[in-house]
Amino acid sequence: MDNDHLSETTFKSLGLHDSLLLGLEEAGFTHCMPIQAATLPLALKKRDVAGQAQTGTGKSAAFLLATMHHLMTTPIEEGKIGPWAVILAPTRELALQIHKDAEKLGYFTGMEFACIYGGTGYDKQRRQLEQGVDILIGTPGRIIDFYKQRVFSLENVEVAVLDEADRMFDMGFISDIRYLLRRMPPPDRRQNMLFSATLSERVKELAWEHMNDPETVEIEPEQITADKVKQQLYHVENSDKIGLLLGVLREHDVTRTMVFVNTKRAADQVTGYLLGNDIKAAVLSGDIPQKKRERLLTDFQQGNLPVLVATDVAARGLHIPDVSHVINYDLPQDAEDYVHRIGRTARAGAEGDAISFACESYVYSLPDIEAYIDQKIPAELAPPELIAEDIQPPKRVDSQRRGGPRGGGKRDGGGRRRNGGQRRASQ
Structure with missing residues (x-):
């Protein structure tokens, strides 16, 4: 907490x-x-x-x-x-x-x-x-x-x-x-x-x-203090998004950057490209075992893992402190999610940067987002010089799927409630 x-x-x-x-x-x-x-x-x-x-x-x-x-x-x-x-x-x-x-x-x-x-x-x-x-x-x-x-x-x-x-x-x-x-x-x-x-x-x-x-x-x-978050939006074609992401990450000091995508598949794809291009990154996914997730978050916090790629669902309910940059690789389809995402970089009064990509697939969310935050996000066409061209192929990402959670293990503790035993008669 x-x-x-x-x-x-x-x-x-x-x-x-x-x-x-x-x-x-x-x-x-x-x-x-x-x-x-x-x-x-x-x-x-x-x-x-x-x-x-x-x-x-x-x-x-x-x-x-x-x-x-x-x-x-x-x-x-x-x-x-x-x-x-x-x-x-x-x-x-x-x-x-x-x-x-x-x-x-x-x-x-x-x-x-x-x-x-x-x-x-x-x-x-x-x-x-x-x-x-x-x-x-x-x-x-x-x-x-x-x-x-x-x-x-x-x-x-x-x-x-x-x-x-x-x-x-x-x-x-x-x-x-x-x-x-x-x-x-x-x-x-x-x-x-x-x-x-x-x-x-x-x-x-x-x-x-x-x-x-x-x-x-x-x-x-939690109110987002927009003046604390420097917001920037680039209009970009789908085919140039990976190049733009690599360009933005190379230009900024990327320690503790969160990259938000809309689907688990996109998270794997983006992480694969980052790893293939020598940027340490990991997918924060809802089905990673708890110990591994905690290790990822610790590495991220300590600066050993500069980039976390996540969907809104995976990041939901997690406190991830000291995020320096939020990159909306996909614009969220829900305006409230935009506020949640960029708010992660202005916790406890810290300043932060939020950079969003508006592509053909998700640009339609932009009017709703701007209406919800009651301001225009400074926007420009992605500068060609910012779009990396020397892109190496992606590496395979281990999605850490485990075929579902561990079932409730048999524990000592008495008072078991299963099958209507005496699990709470002794009050």
Whole structure:
């Protein structure tokens, strides 16, 4: 968590279950971030919460702690089996990140967490569900697939969480979400939490339909001080983008530069070209094992790894300090993402540079971005002398795919909640 943005509230002051305090202590967290300080006192009283918060504000820890506290302090009826909580996310990367956070914060609870998402790991995920899980985290489509096959039941769900609800709408998941929520106990018989970057009318409507009189909590997005960020935009043809990137990196001191792209495939491609042209770089991807990710971030911070290439999803929720330059290799398709990206280089009042490429594929995002930040970005055609011509072929990039997360390992810790054992009768 980012020490510059902590509140006065300590986790110890909230009355959290001992197993969670142990997990927080082990992870080195003492004070709440603002969204946690605002939502946890409500959620720990089992109130429903609709929170407006940007990614990277610590909201996943807020809803995970509230969910696990609820489950650890509420006895179960004899003979009932989980899952007891379902956490829905719009993307596989975000689901994996939430799952990692759950395993870290919930390490001493003895609970089983499953991460269920499309694309890979079908049989492994199915087996994990069949063995019984306490908290189910994942994307709607794959969860519905297993539910329709009766691999698990939703009838004993006590906590339902929707993360990034606005993106759920954008990605067309809302009918899937309604399908799942309607098969759980009614809203007044479960605790509900919803988080969204914007509490738009459609998100509020979803909240009122499927929640129990939720408390609204709004955390102001971190204001970007545009005067601290020097913004520059180059109009460039798609075919010249790699050359322009190499030219820009050679011209600037590139220690701690983040290059943002819109797809995982572009991240691999760009990193391959950087490595092929003697620029040390790595892909920051949502599916890199936690230890490797931490090592990458440490190398980046210490200046041993000058360039990190990332998508918005991969960088989401990560505090990456001391970024000197942000390069938008692809203009983001969402104006808010532009603000998140360039804000990484002006943390704690530091000055920074943000350089954006406007190509045929993504230039259409520019009017929305300029309207959102209420200013024109200084722009010019990419100067021919800045576009490198001596481009070496790319090197192969190891995408570090691992075929999905490790399933919740069998841990000591007593009080296991699986399959409706005595996992929380001893309160």
